[in-house]
Amino acid sequence: MEITAGGLLEVRITPADVGKRVSVRRVEAVVSGSPEFTDTVGVLTSWDQGVLLITKKDGQSVRISESSLVAGKIVPPAPARRRGPAASFEELSRVAARAWQPLESEPLGGWTLRAAAGFTRRANSVLPLGDPGIPLDDALARVTSWYAERSLPAYVQVATGAAGTQEMLGAELERRGWVNEVSAEVRIGALAPVADVDAPAAGDVRLTRVPGEEWLGRYGKVSDPDLARRMLVEGPSVWFAALPGGRAIGRCVVDGRWAGFAAVTVDPAHRREGLATAVMAALARRALEEGASAAWLQVETDNLGALALYDGLGFATHHTYHHYRAAS
Numbered sequence: 001m002e003i004t005a006g007g008l009l010e011v012r013i014t015p016a017d018v019g020k021r022v023s024v025r026r027v028e029a030v031v032s033g034s035p036e037f038t039d040t041v042g043v044l045t046s047w048d049q050g051v052l053l054i055t056k057k058d059g060q061s062v063r064i065s066e067s068s069l070v071a072g073k074i075v076p077p078a079p080a081r082r083r084g085p086a087a088s089f090e091e092l093s094r095v096a097a098r099a100w101q102p103l104e105s106e107p108l109g110g111w112t113l114r115a116a117a118g119f120t121r122r123a124n125s126v127l128p129l130g131d132p133g134i135p136l137d138d139a140l141a142r143v144t145s146w147y148a149e150r151s152l153p154a155y156v157q158v159a160t161g162a163a164g165t166q167e168m169l170g171a172e173l174e175r176r177g178w179v180n181e182v183s184a185e186v187r188i189g190a191l192a193p194v195a196d197v198d199a200p201a202a203g204d205v206r207l208t209r210v211p212g213e214e215w216l217g218r219y220g221k222v223s224d225p226d227l228a229r230r231m232l233v234e235g236p237s238v239w240f241a242a243l244p245g246g247r248a249i250g251r252c253v254v255d256g257r258w259a260g261f262a263a264v265t266v267d268p269a270h271r272r273e274g275l276a277t278a279v280m281a282a283l284a285r286r287a288l289e290e291g292a293s294a295a296w297l298q299v300e301t302d303n304l305g306a307l308a309l310y311d312g313l314g315f316a317t318h319h320t321y322h323h324y325r326a327a328s
Helices: 089-099 136-148 167-175 200-204 213-219 225-232 275-289 304-312
Strands: 021-031 034-048 051-055 061-065 069-074 104-108 111-115 126-128 155-160 179-190 206-208 238-242 248-255 258-266 294-300 316-325
Touching: 021 051, 021 061, 034 061, 034 167, 051 167, 061 167, 089 179, 089 248, 089 258, 089 294, 089 316, 104 136, 111 136, 136 155, 155 167, 167 316, 179 304, 200 275, 206 275, 213 225, 213 238, 213 248, 213 258, 238 275, 248 275, 258 275, 294 304
Parallel strands: 126 155, 258 294
Antiparallel strands: 021 034, 021 069, 034 051, 051 061, 104 111, 111 126, 155 316, 179 294, 179 316, 206 238, 238 248, 248 258
């Protein structure tokens, strides 16, 4: 918080600072005559009619009455680096997009409209890495009609929590009634420690270039196996891992220095046996052989078991992304 020479807190932000990352303190309540304060850090996404809207790094929007402010200042953008490798938001987003490719895509200025017959939200959502080149309302109208032509709901993937992410776009979508349907963390870490994990079952992991029947069966999100295979094998260098009997599976895409892990799934009857770690270790060793040094993955924010696993393997949150769905 900003403190003047006289020791008083001071509000040093104005509506002109919309779009900047700020830190504010406000009076949350008065208890027995004494004020209780709450601090909020995030991107100032609007300041209208005496109400501030701040989007935190996890995508949560906080509404704050201007009259409750006691202090506020602009703060530097969230750094791209946490632990492990450094990466910009745009670099990591493009790597992730190459690892999970749609069946068809179409540019709209700096946006990419992606569709894959409804197989996963990632492959059936807009990736907005830039300006659409037309007014936002016109762009969203084009998005909704494009997906309607394919009998698909319209989704826009919006990121928060790092330098260059899209808090302003998320706020504009919310104003237009779009709903944040699901959120996921993008995590990064060094690759070698994953390969070095002592996972005895890693020696039993089979690596293939295409997913077999057991792999698809354990993945469990497949209504059209041919479509799934067609999509899953696309990427710079794709590997599939499976333990006998489909006890655990995983997928890894090697793309330059990056190895992207996905679809790490364990048979519920064999959880807490270290099988997910074994699958990731085997894939990491192969990725190291291909020259990768950094790792990334995506995990939904309510998947507590997976979050704990990735914490233990040294992955840290780089940013969070959200799939906004058009209002019906």
